[in-house]
Amino acid sequence: MSDKRSGFKKQMDRSIDYAAVLEQIAGYAAFSRSVAMIRNAMPLETVQLAREQLDFVQEGMEYVRLGKDLSMGGVTDIEPFLDSASKSIVLLPGELNAIALFLSAVRRAVQAFEEEREPRLAEYAATMDPCDKLRKKIEAMIDLGGDIKEDATPTLYGRTQALRQAKADLSVFARGYTKQHATRLMDTTTTTIQGRLCVLAKTPEKNSFGGMIHGTSQSGMATYVEPREFVVRNNKIQSLALEIEEEKRRICRELTAQVAASALALGSDLETMTFLDTVMARAKWANRYDGCVPKFQTRDHSFRFAHARHPLIDEQKVVANTYASQKDQFCLMISGPNMGGKTVTLKTIGLFVVLAHAGFPVLAHDAMLPWYTSMWFDIGDDQSIENNLSTFSSHMSKIARICQAANEHTFILLDEIGNGTDPLEGASLASAILAYLIDCQSTIVTSTHYDQVKEFGKADLHTLVSSVEFDVETLRPTYRYLPGISGGSFAFAIASQLQLEPAIIAHARTLKEENMKESQKALERLEIEQKEVMKKQERFDVLIQNAHRIQKEAEAEKQKWIGKRETLEAEYEHELEAMLDEKREEARAILAKMKNHPEVKVHEQIESLHAINDLAPEQKEEKAAKETFAVGDYVHIDSLNAHGEILEIRKKQATVLTNGMKVNVKTNVLTKMKRPNVPKTAPKPRLERVTKRFPLELNLIGMRVEEGLNALDRYLDQAIVHKAISVRIIHGMGTGKLRKAVWDDLRKRNTVKSFESAGPNEGGLGATIVTLK
Missing domain, CATH: 3.40.50.300 (P-loop containing nucleotide triphosphate hydrolases)
Structure with missing residues (x-):
């Protein structure tokens, strides 16, 4: 800041408390760089620049008013780290972690604003480069505590495991050693001196262990000795520790080089995040104290x-x-x-x-x-x-x-x-x-x-x-x-x-x-009259203030009711889904009853199908209104998980031929689908009539594996008797256990020519098409 501007800043701080107010606003900023920018804010050069910034603040105020917040968690001023990286000064793990946290905040900021509601903020945030590759690389190697992860590289992981094993081996060896030489030791415990494991030997026996002497106790009766048997093992441990530190330094050098390569993008991101933070600080301050954009x-x-x-x-x-x-x-x-x-x-x-x-x-x-x-x-x-x-x-x-x-x-x-x-x-x-x-x-x-x-x-x-x-x-x-x-x-x-x-x-x-002059007396009388007018104006101003307060309260109440409505809608959807689950279970029970009792008359089966149809709630009226059907359309019956051709339509009811049976259903449970391409056969007229009465699909959904296999066995036997060429087994996707069991069973049957997953319009992976010999 130039001396002239600095002098003007001091004049404003002293005359109109400008610095104190900026400090109040800076309290809403998230990190040091944006705090400093607010504290040093000066009048802008042109009205265009001022209007542009105020437009950003206006969007920020609306963003805050809706209860949103731009998450700046983990953002710090990374400029010193970028300067160091650019000068090839290796960054510490904690500094690299700060860059990763900063980039995570950048990624959140890029996605924070809606283009329709906050177009300026959204466009400005979109200019940032989240540097995802760099962030993921740092996160993969450095934890949130700022330490290099043990498994950052295979080399580091292997040496860390080797060090851990070497320490464990030395510990086991040391316990046996101290027991073996207990008579020459003051204590059977071990201690570590400068990273090397030692024993506490009696001073007269200190030279009997070989190795190295590391010191004497204050009393002089005991000596810290590293026996010759410990030396090689301690050397190995220290060598591994040095190799680990060197690998960590190499990792830091590698990451620092990548930071330096992205320094330009990171610096630009820092400027953008600083500006966004100052905008949100201004918006939060104005929202907190009921301010406005001039x-x-x-x-x-x-x-x-x-x-x-x-x-x-x-x-x-x-x-x-x-x-x-x-x-x-x-x-x-x-x-x-x-x-x-x-x-x-x-x-x-x-x-x-x-x-x-x-x-x-x-x-x-x-x-x-x-x-x-x-x-x-x-x-x-x-x-x-x-x-x-x-x-x-x-x-x-x-x-x-x-x-x-x-x-x-x-x-x-x-x-x-x-x-x-x-x-x-x-x-x-x-x-x-x-x-x-x-x-x-x-x-x-x-x-x-x-x-x-x-x-x-x-x-x-x-x-x-x-x-x-x-x-x-x-x-x-x-x-x-x-x-x-x-x-x-x-x-x-x-x-x-x-x-x-x-x-x-x-x-x-x-x-x-x-x-007093006559003019002064006239002024006094005029001012008395003006005060009377002011009293009336004050009453009007009170009404305006009350209207403003009521408007704010009404807006808050509106937002509260909108929130309640959204909650109620979510609860309704949850309850509706629960009710649908209950109805589906009832439908499965009816279907199971039909399958487990083949002796049930056809008209009783149709009545059961109608009962399933009646279980469907009325939530699909809108769908029916949008989709129209005609006689001859091939449709999927949602409530039955079946399909067939429409034979007749009366208002919102349709008669559908499915699996050789006519079923009356509501049109709101129908969905148009492509007619399946089932290979046509030319059986004898007598056998054809028999086949038509036999259902060409079996629904196992809702059954346990053992129950489903029993139903499949009975069904395939009936299919052979009725000379069926191709049948459809509906097992659903679920966990995949029932599907696997069905396929395993089909592989063992010599009556099965081939089988494959159904097409997209026939159930996909939830159904299997079986061709019989």
Whole structure:
């Protein structure tokens, strides 16, 4: 940031609490880089850039309002790791894991937004490269704790297993060794010195073990000895450990090289994720405090901040006000008693102007303002001992620079203009300065308590005089903004409440009357009338606020009922599915009864089929309405898992010929299908009539394996008797056990010529077509 911009940032931080508000917004950001970007935010160069960012924030606010959240879990600033990788500095496992976590967040962000609802955010997020290959490679080798996995490579896995086995072998050997030499040892336990297993030998016996001596106990009675039998095994363990570390370093080098190769894409992803996080932080802040996205207009000087609230004032205590000026009002003048809220009003307006120009939302119900190319602030006491400047001199020095730079695109904030010197001279100077700035057509927001300045404002067509309200009964400011009314000092009321002699107050009033001009008296009478109008306006504003609150509550209630409706629909679907399962079980029971009792008459079978059809619920009316049927159509009967040809249709009922039987069913359980291509035979007329009465398919669904095989055995015997050429066995897909058992049984039968899975329109893998000899 240049010195000029840095100085302007400091001026805003000091004058309008800009830094404190940015810090509040930064609290909603997910990681350090986006936090820093928010803290350093400055007004943008052009209105196009500001509008573009505010459009992103608008979509973000809608995204948050719907209860969604852009997951930034695991995102960190990976720029230092990318710099290291680009310089061939090997990254540590934890740093590589941070990159993998970052890429996981990138992948989530790419899929987070809907193109129809959040087109800008969706398009912006789609520009990122999730680098899936790199992420998967890192995840395959490094765990979430930032450690290299044992099975990251076959080499690492083999050496890790070898190390574990070597340690186990040494441990077993050491237990036997210590038992064998217990008389020369202080203790039969072992210990590890610098990664090497040792025994605790009696000091006089220390040289009898060979090997290496690693130290002596404090008492001198025991010595840490690595026996010669341990040396080779310890060397092997340390050698394996070194090989493992070298393999881990090689893995890190390999992954670092891949990170370096993808550094450009990763850097771009980081910039995009940072911007998305700042957008969502701004959106969350605005949503939390009921803010809005400001709009820019370039027609005139008018601005409006409706129901504005300063972010740093307790939301339970802050007083919302509407600040506005018309197109020909270049100056907004605010008056009122000291400590009455004038400075807060100035700071709120100035803060909202800067936030809008920096692409941030504001805490208001609605906001509209012009685009300014420069902004100036003169708030507070800038007395300088170093430069020998008094408060007045400091203000005048700054105002001189403002006047030199002022033009029609300048926004100026002046607190207590002309203060700090002789009241008459100060008021005269203030009026002259304001007149000059108004001639420049700058937008000026100022405060004053000088009557002469207020009179100037009342007389000037381009100035709106307003005030902040003061309660004379409680002697406290209400912080309510009163446009069009200049505020008094309330000195007499305050003196009366503080028990000053009534005679003194009366004398003071007389002196005031004598010194007041007729114009001032007329202004006072006008302000009394204006206050009456304001009371009516306030009642109207209360109604507007209540309407806004009711609207928000209604929207929240709507969302609640939408959620309840979705829950009820899900529960209904679940209950419907459960009911269908129950009906299917009843259907299977009826079918089983028909199959297990071949002696049942044909008309009784038809009645059973009708009973199955009646079990189907009425949930397919819509399907029936969409699909039409005609006599001759070949259809699948959903409720029976059978198929056949339509012989007759009456309204919503159809007569279908299936398996040699006529069945009356509702059209909402029918689905058109391709007529199966069953090989035609030319049997004798007598046998053909017999075959027609024999069902050409067997349904085993719902049966256990043993039960199904028994039914298959009986059915195939009947098929041979009836001279059937081809039959269809329906076993379903399920776990595949019944299908396997059926195929195993068919392979053993010498009456079966061939068998194969049914076609897509005949049941697919859930059915088998059997050709008999």
